[in-house]
Amino acid sequence: MESSEDEMEDETEWKQHLTDSPRACRQTSALESGLNNTPRPAHRVILHFDLDCFYAQVEMIRNPALRDVPLGVQQKYIIVTCNYVARQQGVTKLMSVTDAKEKCPQLVLVKGEDLTHYREMSYQVTDLLLSFCPLVERLGFDENFVDVTEMVQKQMPHTPHLSFKGHVYGTSNEAAESKASDHSEFALGSHIAAELREAIRSQLGLTGCAGVAGSKLLAKLVSGTFKPNQQTTLLPENISDIMGSLSSLRKVPGIGHQTAKRLQTLGLLNIKDLQLFPSTVLAKEFGSPCAIRLKNLSLGLDDSPVRPAGAPQSLSDEDSFKKMSCVKEVTDKIQQLLSSLLERMRKDGRQPRTFRLSVRKYSASNKWCSRESRQCPIPNHVGHEITSASNDDTLAQLLSLAMKLFSKMVDMAAPFHLTLISVCFSNLQIQAPTRGAITSFFAPAASPLKTQSQINSKNGGGTDDEFHSPPQARLKQSACSVLEAASHPATSSGGDADISATHRLPSSVDPQVFSQLPANLQMELMSEWEQQRPLLKITAASKKTKDKKSTGRGSQANSLLNYFKPM
DNA sequence: AAGCAATAG
């Protein structure tokens, strides 16, 4: 439904479109992009950012004395990541602590089971990227995709020749010079990537890699080609090179362990095998949609949109251990997990409607003990207490709920052996504000719609500047410095940025009211609407009732809509 | 709505 977007992924395909009917192609593109006069670049321009050994970097910021020592971040008996000093000594990700100490006796270890600091920093990175461009998608804690097609499109007319920043895949620096004019959208993209990396470095102190390409798939694949702290751009003519360079099907994002195994059953081991395998046979094994997706991935084709995720859909806390087998231990552990989750939930401000408890059971026969879970609705009064005034009683009620779920999975009268317990809040609803509180939407500091770093960090994450200068101003500032980097004068005019923003508002939104909202709210809402989720449908459905009844993602923007619809 | 599988870092 949502991806009638832009199927001109690779060279051959869009050239075909052009030769068939250049005008039609151009008009369709302009229509899809929501802009009438500016021609669209032939490709989307997608950025992928990947922080270098993220947890280790965060720990080195927290304690600068760790900068120059071999550092590993430890969860249980595993080194989950380590800095580059440690890597030089042979320490790798997911190495056991014993092996790592053997390789590198001077290795300094920091405990990393508590993800709080990583999560906070992670959302600061995403928020920083969001301050330049609304289309940012998170992937885990340390990666982000950014769709800068519109930024590029707006700046293209004003930018003269630009060379590439960073590497260009499969080409020497000299050869890249001559290619820049044929690929100005990617050249500009590489400058934006460089600028965003520099913003992340100067404002947050983090380094990382970036990839610039025409899709999420390719941007992600190319971002890792020069590590650490470098960036590289993939041009359409090198798509088959980079796909061919992948050592196995597992390297393709989207092909996980299970899919790779099934493909191997069909005799498919590397990319070429899949590229050449008959689609009809593939469809029999995987079904048509899945087969098409797999085949396209193997060819480097991916039209999946960058979808801004917004606030998380669920919050969970878990702990693993060698053995847990008595009820008292279980109760204590659940209580401990719940109490920290409760605090996180309270900072978030939203109200969870469902609770889930998961366990991992040990069994000698079936060691592939996957998780089992039971969930249930959270009684309304408890849900409310969680956000307003969570007290011991709130915890007790949730604990009792948890133990009921536990008894559905584990017979407490019989012996049991657990290796993990996890608690999770989901179906997160924003607080229904009272009518008098509408004005709070216009006072950023008091707004219930927080940015993630406001939620996750102590200092609130929003500078004064961020609130009072519209995001478009940032964008312009960014593009200007790209121009300056090319040693040409900046020439953008003052007021046109708003037009592109306001004329894409959903019809149910009063533009005047929208324009009064603080910039950060506008931005958050815009990015929600751009992702083609059924927000408006849900709004229509919940129009009559004053009670917000929407699920998960988009609920914030959705319920906000009720307050600035034309009356 | 519930539970699980698959994928991801």
Added chain:
DNA sequence: GGTTCTATTGCTT
């Protein structure tokens, strides 16, 4: 491969 501690999406009931 799995190990950790998350988080998301889609399938199935």
